[in-house]
Amino acid sequence: MYKWKRQFLSGPYVVWIAGFIILPILTIFYYGITDSSGSFTLANIFAIAEPIHMKALLLSLKLALLCTAFCLILSYPLAMILNNLHLKQQSFVVFIFVLPMWMNFMLRILAWQLLLSNNGILNTILEGLGMPKLQLLNTPSAVVFGMVYDFLPFMILPIYNAMGRIQRDVVDAARDLGASELQVFLKIILPLTISGVISGIIMVFVPALTSFVISNLLGGGKVLLIGNVIEQEFMQNMDWNMGSGLSIVLMIFVVASMAFMNAHGSEEGGGAVW
Amino acid sequence: MVKKIGGRIYLGIIFLFLYLPILVLLILSFNNSKSRVAWGGFTAKWYVSMFQNDTIMDAFAMTLKITLTASILATIIGTLAAIGIQAMRRRGKAILIGATNIPLLNADIVTGISMMLLFVRFTKLGFSTVLIAHLTFDIPYVILNVLPKLNQASRSAYEAALDLGATPFYAFYKIVWPDIRPGVFSGFLMAITMSLDDFSITYFTKGPGVNTLSTMLYTELRKGIKPEMYALSALLFGIALALLLIMNYRSSKKNDINN
Structure with a gap:
């Protein structure tokens, strides 16, 4: 009787899911899947095959992959180093990586505009050192740079958490039994942190794939990602059907990338270790 | 030893990467010259003109209003939902947790657009649509922070309290609440973080006249960079630093007592 009542506490949320998620x-x-007159069509979805859309999608995939790779390469050693410090206050580490996120996202992008622009700080330093100026802003590299900066905490925190859960006894036991550092890493640390790596990859890859603001502000309108195309369909061309069709394609890519990552995660048994 | 020093250097580089842009903004906020690279002497005038700037101040007030309303409501709805979900059978639980993951995993741009498409059919876009949108992506963070704590909480102590005549509410408050409180609090914090920093979803669900800091800055940044924005960065950074330090201090004090 009582249990039956307790479930009703999630009632408001169930209504919320139906109304605002589903x-x-x-x-x-x-x-x-409809055109402007409301009749059925698949043209909006197949519109992804148009050269300009295809190009944007491929560029998005490329930049998102680059961004995820950079974040992973930077984060994994960082998480290991942080974990080896054996800080008493684990929350301090979280604090350092969350703090920039409390400052507005737009202002962080603004800072990179200042650093990377042609007369910006980096180029002034290069000039001072007698080196040639670099065209940094309004290039795909600037966009990747901004993405890595913005999404890095999403990679660091899950990996760091996974490392914190590894019991030191396990590592000590392996060492006692004669495992080399490399073996300890490959046989213990890597398998036990793979679940963190996977959630990090998902948390970085998806926003990077679908971002449109970073490419807009750091790419100067010259870097057109699939997110920019969709945003333009809605806000400028007012073609909601086309925008929705392309959004569905984007959603398919998001779901596919998550399914891919999760499938590989469970193969290696990382997700269900504990 | 070499490994240790190398590690420290690596930490330093990442730290610099994260904080150098913020440092640049802080320095420029006190720069008397409009130049981005030359130091023209110390001034506080950008702070004065920031506080006099209605566009910035209105957006600031709106951001606080939306963030606080959304995260408080989300914490209440989410905590109740988590308690309900935990009491459910396996299938209902799986379905609700699956649905909870949708806003977290779906692309922000798609979440924002799909809500806009729904909202414009029934109502005008404005404050309430932004609030609904924020609640929708805030509640999942609360649920996912509270559920693990609920699963750890001891059921037998709660049932014992009921057997000894406590009302369900009293037993909950005395026994379950202390166990789940850290989860509720971290869920609340995550909801604040996400609401404060959101751009995409607000951008699509807001109506004319409703601007958070993110959407206001997006419009303004495309017109050009104004020095007041540096002052705003410094202000926001100061607030964030102060709040996070207070919370860190409080939680470390609690740890000391527990030890």
């Missing part, structure tokens, strides 16, 4: 997705699907 219904919007159904709406975007409805727009995506």
Whole structure:
């Protein structure tokens, strides 16, 4: 009797899910598979094959992969180093990486505009050293740079958490039994942190793939990602059906990348270790 | 030893990468010249003109209003939902947790657009649509922070309290609440972080006249950089630093007592 009552506490949330999670997705699907007169068509979805859309999608995939790779390469050793410090206050580490996030995202991008622009700080330093100026702003590299800066905490924190959960006894036991540093890493640390790596990859890859603001502000309108194309369909061309169709394609890519990562995660048994 | 020094250097480089841009903004906020590279003497005038700038101040007030309303409501709805979900059978639990993951995993741009498409059918875009959108992506963070704590909480102590005549509410407050409180608090913090920093979803669900700092800055940045924005950065950084330090201090004091 009592248990039955307790479930009702999630009642408001169930209504919320139906109204504001499920219904919007159904709406975007409805727009995506109809034309402006409301009759069924798949043209909006197949519009992804148009050269300009395809180019944007491929560029998005490329930059998102680069960004994820850089974040992973930077984060993994960082998490290991942080973990080896054996800080008493683990929350301090979280604090350092969350603090920039409390300052507005736009202002962080603004800072990179200042650093990377043609007459900006980096180029002034280069000039002072007698080196040639670099065209940094308004290039795909600037966009990747901004993405790495913005999404790095999402990679560091899950890996660091996974490392913190490894019991030192396990590592000590392996060493006692004669494992080399490399073996300890490959046989213990890597398998036990792979779940953190996977959630990090998902948390970085998806926003990087779908971002449109960073490319807009650091790419100067010259770097057109799939997110920019969708945003323009809605805000400038007012073609909601086309925008929805392309959004569905984007969603398919998001779901596919997550399914891919999760499948590989469970193969290696990382997700279900504890 | 070499490894240790190398590690420290690596930490330093990453730290610099994270904080150098912020440092640049802080320095420029006191720069008397409008130049981005030359130091023209110390001034506080950008702070004065920032506080006199209605666009910035309105957006600041709106951001606080939306962030606080959304994160407080999300904490209440989310905590109740987590308690309900935990009491459910396996299938209902799986379905609700699956649905909870959708806003977290879906692309922000798609979440924002899909809500906009729904909202414009029934109502005008404005403050309430932004609030609903923020609640929708805040609640999952609360649930996912509270559920693990609920699973760790001892059921037998709660049932014992009921057997000894406590009302369910009293038993909850005395026994379950202390166990889940850290989860509720970290869920609340994550909701604040996400609301404060959101751009994409607000951008698509807001109506004319409603601007958070993110959407206001997006419009202004495309027109050009104004020195007041440096002052705003410094102000926001100061607030964030102060709040996070207070919370860190409080939690470390609690740890000391527990030890």
